[in-house]
Amino acid sequence: MIGKGKSISHTRASMSYGWNQEKDAKIVYSQNIIGETPKEVAEEFRFIQELNQNCEKNTLSFVISPTIDDGKYLQKKDLSKICEDFMKEMNLKDRQAIAFVHQDKSHKHIHLYVNRIDFQGQAYKDSFIGKRSQQAAEKVAEKMQLTTVKQVQWEKEHNLLAIRTEIKRRHDLTIRQFKPRTFPAYIKAMETNGVKVIPSINKANKLQGFRFEFDNYNLKGSEIHRSMTGGNIGKSLASEKSMSSFLKENTQLNLAGKTVELSTGMVKAIAKQIIKKTISKGLDMGM
Structure with missing residues (x-):
């Protein structure tokens, strides 16, 4: 499973993409929100974000991608669990958040949006957020017995060695x-x-x-x-x-x-x- 994260300022536009019905998007996780449209949820985010006027990129955007094989068997409750555990690993559990699954293609993946500003007006520190997102996804994958990036890399390298050896063998045979x-x-x-x-x-x-x-x-x-x-x-x-x-x-x-x-x-x-x-x-x- 791969995790990617960054801070963004275009909350409503990004959330509209996450909620894109053409991608067969469905809500799989939400926390501390009641809105039913991207506009409504973005407004709820903005209301809290006004507590901190100094933070411009005030929404956290994450993409969590299980492997294709794992994704085939993950149901809504599993995807919700991934988001819940990911939020805990990132120490984001007391903020506004909403997540959608995209399943229009074989590679099922989650778009998770979290308010960077908490209810006290404090901004979440986003230094090294990309690396921390991947580490959090790794821990969640291990906990849920899903395929980790390390496993994928090992399998790819192992398979690549076998492929290189076989092509070389066929080259020698051809000569x-x-x-x-x-x-x-x-x-x-x-x-x-x-x-x-x-x-x-x-x-x-x-x-x-x-x-x-x-x-x-x-x-x-x-x-x-x-x-x-x-x-x-x-x-x-x-x-x-x-x-x-x-x-x-x-x-x-x-x-x-x-x-x-x-x-x-x-x-x-x-x-x-x-x-x-x-x-x-x-x-x-x-x-």
């Missing part, structure tokens, strides 16, 4: 199995092995590298493995060729519906590799 010698051949061979390769083309219409799509992930080659940068893939393709032969087949490439050239950086990296192999081969032959 061994198909032995492509041009970039278009490599792209086609990777697609055969279930990975979509997307050329990264700069404004000068030069190929800089590739992105890889697999299992709903889209990653740069360098994010997967250093051997999958554009230059290093080019080195693999050129391993058995002379520089002139490789450039002849790869200078003008038809990629992503356009004709592109290799970037200077890629040409230099590939040329360096070919020269190195040529020298090494010559030494092995006793030259």
